[in-house]
Amino acid sequence: MCTLEMPTATQDFAGTLLHTYNQAALTLMISVGHQAGLFDQMGTMPPATSVEIAAATGLQERYVREWLGAMVTGEIIDYTPETGQYHLPASRAAFLMRSSGSDNLAVFAQYIPVLATVENDILNCFKNGGGVPYAKYSRFHEVMAEDSGQSVLSSLIDQILPLAPGLTASLEKGIEVMDVGCGSGRALNLLAKTFPKSRFTGYDLCLEPLEVARAEAHKAGLTNVTFQQRDLTHFAPDQPFDLITAFDAIHDQARPDQVLAMIYQSLKQDGTFLMQDIDGSSHLHNNLHHPLGTFLYTVSCMHCMTVSLAQDGMALGTMWGTEKAEQLLKEAGFKHMSVKRLPHDAQNCYYIVKKEITYPKVYGI
Ligand SMILES: C[S@@+](CC[C@H](N)C(=O)[O-])C[C@H]1O[C@@H](n2cnc3c(N)ncnc32)[C@H](O)[C@@H]1O
Structure with a gap:
């Protein structure tokens, strides 16, 4: 795609579409994270490596690490490259954990894969x-x-x-x-x-x-x-x-x-x-x-x-x-x-x- 020659409005729309697809992909990963109990666990953990998160949740590290990639690029989970640690800040965990009750918006992400x-x-x-x-x-x-x-x-x-x-x-x-x-x-x-x-x-x-x-x-x-x-x-x-x-x-x-x-x-x-x-x-x-x-x-x-x-x-x-x-x-x-x-x-x-x-x-x- 030669974006340089595109009129601005077209470029904006193409950008909007790509952003939409990113968010759709992120929604699917939020659904996975909710069902796998990843948010519930990470919301209670200090910064941790993918190995530590996998051990704490009893999940396969390779899958957890790839899911974390989506969560980090989707700006839900923070990542420190120097230590290889991931962290779910409390302000975001409050909308993603089962213990948050009616504030847990992760529940609604599940409708997309169901549909x-x-x-x-x-x-x-x-x-x-x-x-x-x-x-x-x-x-x-x-x-x-x-x-x-x-x-x-x-x-x-x-x-x-x-x-x-x-x-x-x-x-x-x-x-x-x-x-x-x-x-x-x-x-x-x-x-x-x-x-x-x-x-x-x-x-x-x-x-x-x-x-x-x-x-x-x-x-x-x-x-x-x-x-x-x-x-x-x-x-x-x-x-x-x-x-x-x-x-x-x-x-x-x-x-x-x-x-x-x-x-x-x-x-x-x-x-x-x-x-x-x-x-x-x-x-x-x-x-x-x-x-x-x-x-x-x-x-x-x-x-x-x-x-x-x-x-x-x-x-x-x-x-x-x-x-x-x-x-x-x-x-x-x-x-x-x-x-x-x-x-x-x-x-x-x-x-x-x-x-x-x-x-x-x-x-x-
Ligand atoms: C959106 S769900 C809501 C379920 C429940 N009230 C709740 O809040 O969790 C709609 C419900 O209506 C039921 N339903 C749909 N058509 C029906 C029908 N013809 N007779 C009886 N129940 C029906 C479905 O099986 C479904 O459980």
Whole structure:
């Protein structure tokens, strides 16, 4: 490539592309480092050689050294050539270690390799239509459980539930709760543990995450939670619920409209529907400066949209947006909804939805 003769704008764009590829490669290596426990170990170590890091992690030195090369050139890990030592500074370790809880951004890097496992299937869909089913993805449910472990679990009791006035008190007294698209059931198991007088039922299409959910409930000795395999596209539960939750589980349904109608029918008149879903606009032009725009449209094309199409669904996609969400909630019959945001969760917003408009009680009238 003869960059000298290129106009500046072209050179800039070529540079931008190369930078993008470097960052994409780095994302893959962050995923590897997270899974291999390298960040967790290095975050607790003083400067060390690749031999010492390999010994501390029980990993193969040759692989560790090459991974360190990517981390050093990617400016995540510092390197001192004179001593051959590598160091992960605390200020960066704080966003890469499991012990950092909801600040651990390394978890999200895993989505890129997960999505890449179906690249050929997606290409086939570009040509021939159709979709890619959940079963084709390697590690999707596992990574999703880690993701919601951070965005939901860390704040469920202290921040998310209080978004709906009176909800915590009702859960303490004892109510019936359904979780739609519960996945590996981490949210429901935490609720069941925290509110022993309430009863919880989680439904999901896929058996694999349900088995994880049941095992966790069994291990914790929980008797007030059950997990059942159901396709929620055509489903009518045989009992009403006081609270229905959906954590990141409406937009990628086959028929979000039918699921929302089922939720409306299944909710008691004064019940609450708590829906966490992706924060964005239904209109591309409003998402031009979305901090995760490219990431979320990619996740949509490579997962959320296509798993819906695999079920002959509506394919709303990850970026269905708040406008479409509110439209579908209204069409399902809901009359009152408020949309809230939490500082720790830049990716999602929280819809507190009621069947009827509720007014605060005015005492003495
Ligand atoms: C993005 S995941 C969210 C899982 C979980 N709520 C969490 O936060 O970890 C969406 C879930 O919806 C489930 N799902 C998708 N289509 C479904 C359907 N037709 N019926 C029931 N569950 C479905 C998937 O199996 C998946 O576990």
